[in-house]
Every structure is written in C-alpha cells, then in structure tokens.
Amino acid sequence: VRYALLAAAALTVSVLAQTPTPARSPADLASLWNTEHVSPAISPLVDHAEVKRRIGLLQQDTSAPLRVREIGKSLEGREIFDVTFGTGPFVVLVWSQMHGDEGTATSALFDVYEYLRRHRDEPAVQQVLRTLTVHTVPMLNPDGAERWQRRNAQGLDLNRDALLLQGPESQLLKRLRDELNPRVGFNLHNEGWKTTSGRPPVPAAISLLSVAYDDARSVNEGRLLTKRLAAVVRDSLEPLAPGRIAKYDDAFEVRAFGDNLTKWGTPVLLIETGPWPEANPDPPLARLNFVAIVRALQALADGSVNRANPARYDALAQNELLGFYIKITNVTIVTNTGIPPFTGDVGLDANRRVRFANGQRKLFQTLNVNDLGDLRTYAGVFVIDGTGLTLMPANPSWKEGDSVAAFVPSPWEADIEARRPVTLPWQAGQLLPAQPAELALVNLHADSYRVQRIFHAMEEVK
Numbered sequence: 001v002r003y004a005l006l007a008a009a010a011l012t013v014s015v016l017a018q019t020p021t022p023a024r025s026p027a028d029l030a031s032l033w034n035t036e037h038v039s040p041a042i043s044p045l046v047d048h049a050e051v052k053r054r055i056g057l058l059q060q061d062t063s064a065p066l067r068v069r070e071i072g073k074s075l076e077g078r079e080i081f082d083v084t085f086g087t088g089p090f091v092v093l094v095w096s097q098m099h100g101d102e103g104t105a106t107s108a109l110f111d112v113y114e115y116l117r118r119h120r121d122e123p124a125v126q127q128v129l130r131t132l133t134v135h136t137v138p139m140l141n142p143d144g145a146e147r148w149q150r151r152n153a154q155g156l157d158l159n160r161d162a163l164l165l166q167g168p169e170s171q172l173l174k175r176l177r178d179e180l181n182p183r184v185g186f187n188l189h190n191e192g193w194k195t196t197s198g199r200p201p202v203p204a205a206i207s208l209l210s211v212a213y214d215d216a217r218s219v220n221e222g223r224l225l226t227k228r229l230a231a232v233v234r235d236s237l238e239p240l241a242p243g244r245i246a247k248y249d250d251a252f253e254v255r256a257f258g259d260n261l262t263k264w265g266t267p268v269l270l271i272e273t274g275p276w277p278e279a280n281p282d283p284p285l286a287r288l289n290f291v292a293i294v295r296a297l298q299a300l301a302d303g304s305v306n307r308a309n310p311a312r313y314d315a316l317a318q319n320e321l322l323g324f325y326i327k328i329t330n331v332t333i334v335t336n337t338g339i340p341p342f343t344g345d346v347g348l349d350a351n352r353r354v355r356f357a358n359g360q361r362k363l364f365q366t367l368n369v370n371d372l373g374d375l376r377t378y379a380g381v382f383v384i385d386g387t388g389l390t391l392m393p394a395n396p397s398w399k400e401g402d403s404v405a406a407f408v409p410s411p412w413e414a415d416i417e418a419r420r421p422v423t424l425p426w427q428a429g430q431l432l433p434a435q436p437a438e439l440a441l442v443n444l445h446a447d448s449y450r451v452q453r454i455f456h457a458m459e460e461v462k
C-alpha cells in the first residue's frame, strides 16, 4: 500500500527518457565481459600504482567518452580520481574501495570503462551517456589498499566518518556529494566469505542494501528508487548466481556514508561482494559487479527502473554469517591431542593477506579451523564429503595424491581404525577450533591408502 502511494508520487526519475532502447541482457553482458574485460585475475594485487597506470591508459584515448580528474589526495598523498562519463541531467555517484581490502568493484569499474570505450556507439550506451552523468571514484582509500587493510592510514574506518569527517578521503567524498548533489549513489564493498543467504544457508555472492536514512527505515522517494534499483540488480544477477543474492541488514548506521548520503538527498544502493565457489573468485565476482553496474545504469537511463518491483528487493533473504570456506562433512576427526577419533563435520575459514616480498605485492590465503562437530546448519563455499575419510594434522612430508600404502602400518593407523587414543608420530599441530588448518584428508582403507587432500594454513595465491 505504501508503495502504491509512493509510486503515484514517484517522480524521481521521471525526467529520464522513456523510449525503450534495446539494452544488453545480463547473459549478453556476462559473455561480453568474458571476452573484453581488462580486470586482473587477482583483484587484491591492484594497488594505487596500478589504478594510476590504468587511469593513464584511459586518458590516452582522447575520443573515449570518459573524463578523468584528480579530486584530491589521500592522507599519504596518493591521488584520488573521479572518472566521469555521460552528459545527461541525472547525476550518479559511484565509489569503490572505501575499505582498502575490498577491491572487487575497483576492478569491475575498469571493466565498465572498457565497455564504454568499446561500445560507445551502441544505442543503449548512447542512451546512458545522453541521460546520465556518472561520476565514479575507483579506490577511495588508496592508503588502505596499499596495506590491504580496511582502514585508512589514520586507522579510521572511513565508513564511520561521515559525520566527523576526520579523514581526508571522507572529506573528498562529502565534498563531491555536495558539489554534484547526485540523484543516486552506489557504494561498492566486499563482505566476508562467511556470508550466506537463506535457510538452509547458501554462500551469498552479492548482498544488496537500499540504505536507510532513519531508525524507522522509512521509505521515501529516494529509498523507493534504490529498492527498485536493487530489484533490477537482483533480477540481472540471479540468472548468473542462482540463490546467491541476499539482502544486507538495513539498520540505520548514523555514522556511515550511505546512510548519511541518503539523508542528505542522495539515496544510496550498497552492493557487497561475498564469496564465490571457485579457487580464484575474483574474475567471476568482478563479472557480477560489472553486470550489476551496467544493468543498473541502463535501467536508470531508459526509465525501466520505474517499472521494477521493490518487493523483488524486499523479498530477498537477509544475509547471515552461516558459512565456512571449506566444510568437510561426516569425517573421522583426529585432533592429535591424545584422544580417540570421533566423527563430525569440520568448518575451515579462509582469509586473504597481502605481503610484500622483494618489493613485490603478493597475495596469501590463510586457513583456520573455525568449528567442528555437527555443522549441518552451516554452508560451505566448498563442501567436501568426508565419509570414510580421516582428517588429521598433516605429516609435513605428505603430498596430495601420495599413496599411504608406502608407509609401514603403524600403531597410529591401527589406533584410528580401532578408535583408540591417537598420538601422531610426527611434529604437527592440533585439529581444534581457532588453530591454523595444516591438515590432511586421508583415505586409510587398506585397499586405497591415499592422501586425498592437503590443506595449508597459509598459501600464496597465484
């Protein structure tokens, strides 16, 4: 009922062209991304120098429909850029990576620029450029990105600095909003790989939030617009990530930028990028971001956003933290604490760290045991059926695929089989919650002794 009333009064995007121009479908955009994207395979390796290099390349193409300007500098003096496209009356503000270790959307923005460069003559792109003026800030927090940390060089969470404005990066974002008075904003983030959607939980690739501007989570014209936009994004992404789109908690956060921008007259859609079940999740997640951004801009430009049903957003399951990176089910667990083995599920969490070695930026992934026992209520980005297998602290000399038959049957193997207290005869840690996951998944059955899988507590991602 509320929506019906608002819809009658919703003039937010009525200035926009209503003539339908054939827009690319989500599947079409996804396959176009496959062949034309410029984003790197590992987005955490994109530092400020790489953003600058890519901006420089954009500036070389003087006929591209892109305008670059430096809007200021980070605390440590790194340039922050506004890449603008379009000349239309409807102003949009997009920013990425205000949290330094959340870079997927920065990569996707460069794919959007590439799309505009290559397809500038297509009617749908022309319509976007004619109808909208889109300001994009790729990497708002370059100092945090340099360290691959959430916060800026002061240790500030910029997304809790909208009111005090103590970070130069926060001041830039506020100034940009006040100068442009955009009609809508996009705040682009990553969220943890534990994030899930629905019950039973499924890893959530993307979470959407029509950002609230008050504790009552009232719906005004601006929020109705971002709900409609969220519906457009949901319907665009769901075919590419079935069941993996969630809704982010819409509690009002008085210190956050999205909430305050919405209050100041620029309603904000938050897009959070979560986990994806591939060993290198960055490319497929950058592709989802690309499709989301292009489809949302198309919908604003051709007016189809006005026909999107906000209930499609409201009906999304709210995201929860019910996931592990790796969930091994129904496995024999050897803790290496001198107790008998038992059967259960094991949940491992993954985290990413950027380290510098010989001046090179390198990405590492860490694995920790989060939980063990009956974990049926949890999801896994990867789920391994451990039935008939044994999970234990790894023997450092083992490698995946090794045949354990080569080992002389020893008391520890017999102890596992008989479920007697086990002491492993090699230097190893313990399989317990909060411990690093240096583990082996082994098939100890007599006819196929085999090291099925080794999990490393820390590994370089290449």
Ligand SMILES: [Zn+2]
Binding pocket: 099, 102, 189, 190
């Ligand atoms: Zn964030």
